[in-house]
Amino acid sequence: METKFLAEISNLLEVDISELNKDFYLEKCDNWSSLSIVSTIALIDQYFQVSIPGREIEKCKTFGDLSQLIMSRST
Amino acid sequence: MNVKIPNILIKGVAGAIPKNQLTLSSLGDEFSSNEVNRIISSTGIKSVRVGLNGMTSADLCHSAALNLLSELAIVPQEIDAIIFVSQTPEAVMPATSIMLQHRLGLATTAVAFDINYGCSGYIYGLYQAAMLLNGGGCKKVLLCAGDVITPLLHTDDRHLRMVLGDAGSATLLEKGDNDLHFVLRTDGSGAKHLMVPSTAPNMRQYIQENQISSPNLAVREGYLYMNGSEIMTFALREVPLVIDELLISNEWQRDNVNLFVLHQANQFMLDYLRKKLRVNKEKVPTAVENTGNTGPASIPLTLSLMNEQLKQQSLERVIMCGFGVGLSWGAVSANLTDAKILAPIEL
Numbered sequence: 001m002e003t004k005f006l007a008e009i010s011n012l013l014e015v016d017i018s019e020l021n022k023d024f025y026l027e028k029c030d031n032w033s034s035l036s037i038v039s040t041i042a043l044i045d046q047y048f049q050v051s052i053p054g055r056e057i058e059k060c061k062t063f064g065d066l067s068q069l070i071m072s073r074s075t
Numbered sequence: 076m077n078v079k080i081p082n083i084l085i086k087g088v089a090g091a092i093p094k095n096q097l098t099l100s101s102l103g104d105e106f107s108s109n110e111v112n113r114i115i116s117s118t119g120i121k122s123v124r125v126g127l128n129g130m131t132s133a134d135l136c137h138s139a140a141l142n143l144l145s146e147l148a149i150v151p152q153e154i155d156a157i158i159f160v161s162q163t164p165e166a167v168m169p170a171t172s173i174m175l176q177h178r179l180g181l182a183t184t185a186v187a188f189d190i191n192y193g194c195s196g197y198i199y200g201l202y203q204a205a206m207l208l209n210g211g212g213c214k215k216v217l218l219c220a221g222d223v224i225t226p227l228l229h230t231d232d233r234h235l236r237m238v239l240g241d242a243g244s245a246t247l248l249e250k251g252d253n254d255l256h257f258v259l260r261t262d263g264s265g266a267k268h269l270m271v272p273s274t275a276p277n278m279r280q281y282i283q284e285n286q287i288s289s290p291n292l293a294v295r296e297g298y299l300y301m302n303g304s305e306i307m308t309f310a311l312r313e314v315p316l317v318i319d320e321l322l323i324s325n326e327w328q329r330d331n332v333n334l335f336v337l338h339q340a341n342q343f344m345l346d347y348l349r350k351k352l353r354v355n356k357e358k359v360p361t362a363v364e365n366t367g368n369t370g371p372a373s374i375p376l377t378l379s380l381m382n383e384q385l386k387q388q389s390l391e392r393v394i395m396c397g398f399g400v401g402l403s404w405g406a407v408s409a410n411l412t413d414a415k416i417l418a419p420i421e422l
Contacts, residue, residue: 034234035114038307042347045311054304 005047009063012036012043022064040066048074076259077324080205084251085409087147090379090419091139091221091243092366093126099237106233114237119342123240123367126223126422132161133171135243135372135422136219137178142420143245144179144217151180155213157187158203160196160220160371162271162400163227164189175219186212193269194338194399196220196371197244198257198407201395204248205255218246220371227271229298238341239299240367242419244375253410256325258317265402268305272296310344310398315351317406318396325408333389335359338397339366339373370399382416390414 010017013031015024026032037054044052050073060066099121103111115121126135136159144151157179159172166174172187186207192199197220204216221243228235267285272278274296282294294300314337322329335358337345342361349359362377369376374395378385390411398404 031113033110034303035117038303039117039343041304041307042311042343046347046350051308051312053308054302057304 002047005043008043009040012039020063022062022067024063025061026063026066027061044070050074076257077320079254079256079324080202080209081254082250083205083208083253083255084249085253085411085414086247086249086251087143087415087417088375088378089139089143089146089245089417090372090376091135091142092376092419092421093124093130093135093241094421095125095127096122096365097125097236097240098122102233102237110233111237114234117341117343118238118363119361120238120363120367122365123225123238124242125225126241130223130241130422131165132163132221132223132241132243133159133165133175133178135223135241136161136221136245137175137243138420138422139221139243140175140179140217140219140245142417143247146417147247147415149215149247152182154179154181154215154217155185156204156207156216157181157185158190158200158216158218159188160190160192160200160218161222162191162193162370163222163224172219179217181217192400192403193222193370194340194368194373195397195401195403195405197374198259198395198397198405199403200371201246201248201255201407201409202257202259202405204246205257208248208250215247215249218248220244220246220375222370222372224299224370227297227299229295232298234303235299235301238368240369242366242369242372242376244372244379246375251413254408256321256408257405258321258324259405260313260317260403262402265305265309268302268309268402269300269400271299306399307344309402310340311347311351313404314348314396314398317404318352318394321394321406321408327392327408329354332358332392332394334393336374336377336393336395338399339363339377340368340399371397373397376419378411378416379419382418385416
């Protein structure tokens with residue numbers, strides 16, 4: 001996954017980029033809120049040119065789920 | 076809808092805002108200060124204006140209109156039509172535009188219309204005004220656009236309270252030499268994403284059928300509800316498309332456009348839209364820091380807030396674009412060279 005995108009997400013969630021592995025629990029992250037989901041929609045649109053509705057992003061429990069969702073839509 | 080309306084002049088634009096400011100950092104006592112700071116940093120909004128003591132959208136638009144007519148040396152009797160674009164009218168009936176006709180001293184021969192629109196409303200108001208001028212019955216049309224939305228925000232809804240503010244505006248259009256080219260869109264399937272639900276039984280059924288709720292977003296009758304992520308997805312998808320269509324229709328290159336004045340949703344959304352539009356930061360002004368998102372007033376208020384800066388640059392090719400509740404969105408290309416743009420007045 002593009003490093004710039006990972007850097008933006010880690011900045012958004014205020015976690016170290018090294019923590020963003022597939023098992024990273026979005027649900028347990030304090031900064032995974034409706035605001036960060038809106039930001040994530042925009043970041044995905046910017047880096048992958050794909051529009052994923054917030055309701056689908058909200059279902060992602062881990063960063064692995066989110067990565068898989070993006071990959072399934074951007075191919 | 077894609078339509079060019081010829082022989083229109085936008086003669087002047089004025090804004091009006093309440094003096095009273097809600098400084099968002101003060102909400103740190105009420106909500107978590109960490110979250111408040113995160114929202115401020117993302118939206119770019121540090122304070123919003125909140126009308127007090129029963130101030131209404133009509134009050135703000137009335138003041139903006141008086142200021143504009145005075146500066147343009149136009150007497151109210153010269154106005155043939157008044158359009159009021161707002162979601163916060165004076166009363167359920169009669170139309171607020173009719174009340175403003177009397178309050179502003181317009182002739183009884185004037186016609187008056189209300190348009191119940193939000194963030195896309197300024198574009199629809201310009202469209203209605205241009206049609207009235209083009210139809211031959213009117214020589215001068217006054218467009219008032221504004222909302223006092225803050226009474227519709229629930230005290231617990233920190234996100235909306237930290238984004239939306241009150242403002243009014245007035246724009247004078249008359250016959251002239253320029254074209255206004257419009258691209259307009261409507262999609263009522265998205266009504267559920269941004270609304271003030273009423274207590275009507277069929278509205279309760281609509282909410283139930285459309286499952287309008289989520290763990291973080293309460294739906295409360297009589298208060299504004301917004302699903303921010305759906306609105307973001309909608310704006311990123313649709314705004315660049317209507318602007319591209321407008322560029323093609325006008326045979327304009329995006330580099331030759333002097334200014335893109337977009338609805339001022341928040342800094343964050345404007346930044347992403349600008350990136351999608353692939354235009355320089357200087358061409359997409361943001362004026363949210365001390366006023367927030369002011370709904371139908373946001374485009375004219377941005378012009379009004381930037382009035383000094385705009386005197387230094389060409390405004391021959393300007394694109395304005397509004398998007399939001401409805402869902403409804405639209406863009407217009409205009410020549411604002413001869414428009415007198417006034418600084419906002421405070422009430």
